[in-house]
Amino acid sequence: MGKKWVYLFEEVAEAEKYCGGDWEKVRGLLGGKGAGLADMSRADVPVPPGFTVTTEACNEFRKTNNFPEGQWDQQLAALKVVEQRTGKKFGDPSNPLLVSCRSGAKFSMPGMMNTILNIGLNDDVVEGMTKLTNNPRFVWDSYRRVIGMFGTTAFGLSDELFEHPMSEYKAKKGYKLDTDMTADDWKALVAIFKEVFKKNVGFDFPQDVYKQVELATKAVFGSWMGKRAIDYRRATNIPDDLGTAVNIQTMVFGNMGFDSGTGVAFTRNPSTGDPKMMGEYLLNAQGEDVVAGIRNTNPVEHMTETMPEIYKQFMGITGNLEKHYKEMQDVEFTIEHGKLWMLQTRNGKRTAKAAIKIAVDMANEGLISKEEAVLRVTPDQVDALLHPQFDDKAKKEAEKAGAFFAKGVNASPGAAVGQAYFDANKAEKMSKEEKQDTIMVRPFTKPDDVHGMIASKGVLTSEGGATSHAAVVARQFGIPCVVGANMIKIDLEKRVMVVDNKVVKEGDWISVDGTTGQVFIGKISATAPRLEEQTELLTLLTWADEITARKDIRTLADGRKAPGVQVWANADYPKDAQRARSYGAKGIGLCRTEHMFFETERLPIVQKMILAETSEERTKQLNLLLPTQRKDFDGLFEAMDGYPVIIRLIDPPLHEFMPDEEKLLEEVITMRVKGETKGLKEKEHLLAEIKGLHESNPMMGMRGVRLSISMPEIVEMQVRAIFEAAADCTLRKIVVHPEVMIPLTGTIKELEWIQPRLERIAKAVMDEKKVTFTYKFGTMIEIPRAAVTAGELAKLAQFFSFGTNDLTQMTFGYSRDDAERNFLLTYIEQKILVKNPFQTLDRDGVGKLMQMAVNDGRKTRPELEVGICGEHGGDPESIEWCHIIGNNYVSCSPFRVPVARLAAAIYALKYSGTSKAEDK
Ligand code: ADP
Ligand code: MG
Numbered sequence: 001m002g003k004k005w006v007y008l009f010e011e012v013a014e015a016e017k018y019c020g021g022d023w024e025k026v027r028g029l030l031g032g033k034g035a036g037l038a039d040m041s042r043a044d045v046p047v048p049p050g051f052t053v054t055t056e057a058c059n060e061f062r063k064t065n066n067f068p069e070g071q072w073d074q075q076l077a078a079l080k081v082v083e084q085r086t087g088k089k090f091g092d093p094s095n096p097l098l099v100s101c102r103s104g105a106k107f108s109m110p111g112m113m114n115t116i117l118n119i120g121l122n123d124d125v126v127e128g129m130t131k132l133t134n135n136p137r138f139v140w141d142s143y144r145r146v147i148g149m150f151g152t153t154a155f156g157l158s159d160e161l162f163e164h165p166m167s168e169y170k171a172k173k174g175y176k177l178d179t180d181m182t183a184d185d186w187k188a189l190v191a192i193f194k195e196v197f198k199k200n201v202g203f204d205f206p207q208d209v210y211k212q213v214e215l216a217t218k219a220v221f222g223s224w225m226g227k228r229a230i231d232y233r234r235a236t237n238i239p240d241d242l243g244t245a246v247n248i249q250t251m252v253f254g255n256m257g258f259d260s261g262t263g264v265a266f267t268r269n270p271s272t273g274d275p276k277m278m279g280e281y282l283l284n285a286q287g288e289d290v291v292a293g294i295r296n297t298n299p300v301e302h303m304t305e306t307m308p309e310i311y312k313q314f315m316g317i318t319g320n321l322e323k324h325y326k327e328m329q330d331v332e333f334t335i336e337h338g339k340l341w342m343l344q345t346r347n348g349k350r351t352a353k354a355a356i357k358i359a360v361d362m363a364n365e366g367l368i369s370k371e372e373a374v375l376r377v378t379p380d381q382v383d384a385l386l387h388p389q390f391d392d393k394a395k396k397e398a399e400k401a402g403a404f405f406a407k408g409v410n411a412s413p414g415a416a417v418g419q420a421y422f423d424a425n426k427a428e429k430m431s432k433e434e435k436q437d438t439i440m441v442r443p444f445t446k447p448d449d450v451h452g453m454i455a456s457k458g459v460l461t462s463e464g465g466a467t468s469h470a471a472v473v474a475r476q477f478g479i480p481c482v483v484g485a486n487m488i489k490i491d492l493e494k495r496v497m498v499v500d501n502k503v504v505k506e507g508d509w510i511s512v513d514g515t516t517g518q519v520f521i522g523k524i525s526a527t528a529p530r531l532e533e534q535t536e537l538l539t540l541l542t543w544a545d546e547i548t549a550r551k552d553i554r555t556l557a558d559g560r561k562a563p564g565v566q567v568w569a570n571a572d573y574p575k576d577a578q579r580a581r582s583y584g585a586k587g588i589g590l591c592r593t594e595h596m597f598f599e600t601e602r603l604p605i606v607q608k609m610i611l612a613e614t615s616e617e618r619t620k621q622l623n624l625l626l627p628t629q630r631k632d633f634d635g636l637f638e639a640m641d642g643y644p645v646i647i648r649l650i651d652p653p654l655h656e657f658m659p660d661e662e663k664l665l666e667e668v669i670t671m672r673v674k675g676e677t678k679g680l681k682e683k684e685h686l687l688a689e690i691k692g693l694h695e696s697n698p699m700m701g702m703r704g705v706r707l708s709i710s711m712p713e714i715v716e717m718q719v720r721a722i723f724e725a726a727a728d729c730t731l732r733k734i735v736v737h738p739e740v741m742i743p744l745t746g747t748i749k750e751l752e753w754i755q756p757r758l759e760r761i762a763k764a765v766m767d768e769k770k771v772t773f774t775y776k777f778g779t780m781i782e783i784p785r786a787a788v789t790a791g792e793l794a795k796l797a798q799f800f801s802f803g804t805n806d807l808t809q810m811t812f813g814y815s816r817d818d819a820e821r822n823f824l825l826t827y828i829e830q831k832i833l834v835k836n837p838f839q840t841l842d843r844d845g846v847g848k849l850m851q852m853a854v855n856d857g858r859k860t861r862p863e864l865e866v867g868i869c870g871e872h873g874g875d876p877e878s879i880e881w882c883h884i885i886g887n888n889y890v891s892c893s894p895f896r897v898p899v900a901r902l903a904a905a906i907y908a909l910k911y912s913g914t915s916k917a918e919d920k
């Protein structure tokens with residue numbers, strides 16, 4: 001026998017065997033939907049019988065545009081088995097079997113590919129079904145649906161071609177709702193749809209039911225490479241070569257009367273994560289009616305009244321599914337004449353907030369381990385959770401001012417402010433080309449609208465519910481979204497939306513609150529939520545820290561065991577340090593001392609210090625700065641009691657502290673022209689001094705350790721201030737670990753020149769104050785030469801801190817500002833660079849230098865402490881690299897600390913062998 005392309009749902013064990021027992025591979029082979037249906041069948045969940053054509057067949061088909069050898073015969077054979085299971089016959093008017101043909105790739109791509117329902121209907125079968133069901137209305141309705149679906153999905157006709165004659169027909173009859181249509185009306189519509197089909201496709205709607213299956217299978221295969229599906233895969237990083245499976249499944253009907261129905265549900269709330277079923281259903285309706293938001297749905301709990309027995313069965317099944325998959329499930333179900341059928345189960349998409357709550361709850365419920373909980377959440381989700389929300393006060397004020405516009409369903413949380421556009425293309429265009437913040441507004445969205453949604457800050461629809469297309473997509477991409485704001489009347493022709501007498505024109509600003517469902521006219525201010533209020537996130541991060549702190553979770557390059565990467569923060573002021581600490585930082589990795597020089601009352605002293613002509617004069621000015629600098633450090637040590645604090649000695653070129661040269665020149669000229677003399681001399685002198693400081697490439701000029709060597713008084717004062725503050729704190733029982741960092745070192749000779757001098761001051765201060773505490777002297781590694789000679793530097797340096805901003809500039813030879821402004825985008829577009837190396841560490845170049853520096857440095861000094869203080873410290877991919885090369889810590893902005901803590905734990909687990917089940 002040739003290759004097996006087709007698996008009956010009950011043949012899941014065989015598929016598993018073929019995949020070497022790996023369930024992820026089964027999902028790859030049968031697609032998520034197929035694997036789920038098969039898995040449910042095995043667990044005795046009621047699933048309409050059917051079979052799956054594999055993704056392997058799809059990939060063969062895509063190569064040759066033909067079914068692979070044997071596939072079609074296997075499909076026919078499987079269809080025979082389904083006939084036996086159901087006791088019905090495909091194409092037999094006296095007892096017809098109808099099937100659906102459903103797409104389903106490894107990762108769910110909701111609505112991005114094709115599904116055709118009611119396959120097996122033709123003119124004869126319709127007559128037979130009518131006799132059997134005694135329900136001609138239902139049969140003709142189904143028939144017109146299948147003709148329409150074939151037209152649109154298999155032959156790419158626009159929905160409009162079918163929708164238009166249907167609304168015309170309804171209007172002519174004076175009908176408002178689909179439910180007004182009678183059997184004869186649907187029959188008339190079938191004739192119309194057939195006409196449309198023939199006119200646009202070029203041949204009659206196929207009466208051969210096997211031809212229908214063949215066309216449908218090909219259409220589903222083909223939809224893998226449809227524009228919608230490709231766009232979606234780009235946005236979600238799903239590879240193109242996976243292919244989709246095709247599921248052929250016995251139709252069950254939710255539209256057979258009021259003992260029938262259909263619905264979709266999440267086993268937990270996908271917006272908040274609350275452990276409570278959230279779903280919607282409709283009596284006497286078919287699947288897509290619920291999702292499309294055409295009719296008003298009821299919450300699933302309602303079934304306790306309409307069909308209590310089924311409700312109980314449904315809750316039992318979904319409860320078991322959640323236990324089985326250990327994940328929140330998103331299910332589709334249909335009830336046909338009082339019998340429940342499950343049509344789909346998959347891990348449900350959710351908001352960042354829900355993801356965190358569900359992970360923590362499930363760990364607390366004992367369903368998953370703490371490690372799994374940590375692996376269930378992505379650093380991006382933590383980031384999203386700390387994103388801005390509207391200020392309550394600002395919202396109240398807006399309400400008072402009459403700016404409230406509408407309220408809908410809060411489908412995806414967060415605050416969005418932008419200009420309203422009424423179609424996806426316009427929204428995308430204004431966002432991409434005009435760099436506007438846009439809000440996409442539609443009656444409802446369809447898969448073709450996704451590009452506009454992704455490009456927008458927020459989405460607003462006037463129809464649909466919490467499981468509508470707009471809601472599902474927005475949640476997945478973390479876009480704030482309000483749906484079903486049905487008081488809004490959208491006029492797509494005039495391009496306005498109206499509530500009562502309030503009108504919003506295209507391009508007007510609106511504010512959309514996806515957390516509450518409110519919509520306002522105009523802009524409302526937003527702030528980031530407080531971390532201390534996010535209980536579940538705090539719990540999750542505590543677990544993350546526990547994992548990272550395990551002493552043997554990592555093996556270093558030299559074979560020693562070590563904990564994972566700690567997270568420290570960059571903070572210049574005590575208040576930043578406090579925030580960093582409250583966000584969970586375990587140290588300060590970078591305090592930039594020069595920021596303190598810029599404060600208004602200090603700057604004049606700093607300038608005098610720079611202009612001083614003698615060392616005594618300079619020291620005199622510096623002595624004025626000493627107390628304030630000491631106070632800065634004192635506050636920092638106090639805030640970080642017990643934790644290390646790395647203070648970088650002065651780094652920037654001196655001209656940065658001086659007045660602007662051009663402005664000063666202008667002033668001098670004006671004074672000269674006007675003949676003013678008062679103060680002119682001083683200004684002229686200053687100008688000459690500034691000219692003297694001028695460098696043609698200041699970032700590579702007199703700065704960092706170079707400046708300290710030619711003007712050691714400044715750093716001598718700084719070291720004195722650091723150690724005096726540390727000593728004072730120690731006397732106050734605060735535990736200090738000061739670490740003095742020398743910037744921009746390129747050769748060991750520089751350290752040999754400066755470091756002993758500074759260490760002498762440190763010791764002197766400790767002697768004067770009669771206290772001791774541990775401290776370190778170390779250097780930044782930000783010049784390639786430093787990385788290359790790290791083995792030597794480590795003879796003096798007790799720690800390294802990678803300044804990856806400068807290291808990236810100097811390794812690439814790019815000046816960052818110029819690169820980002822002029823050519824970086826082109827480089828990325830032309831694929832010369834994969835990513836912006838200033839955001840994500842370039843592992844092959846900069847990263848390799850870092851790795852070499854760590855290894856060589858530790859050969860000289862095994863206990864060498866290594867960290868990173870560039871912006872990369874808060875970027876998950878860069879954190880991964882720091883984990884790999886053996887960094888002790890990463891230091892980032894206080895706001896990124898929670899994100900980095902989670903990332904550090906995820907990589908600690910990843911490289912210690914705890915794997916993550918991929919599921920998008
Ligand atoms: P999608 O992946 O876009 O959700 P589906 O294949 O799940 O597409 O099908 C679309 C709709 O049709 C869903 O509501 C689904 O429940 C319904 N459906 C699919 N197959 C059947 C069937 N055999 N019987 C009844 N309803 C079905
Ligand atoms: Mg579905």
Ligand code: MG
Pocket residue numbers: 743782803806
């Ligand atoms: Mg630097």
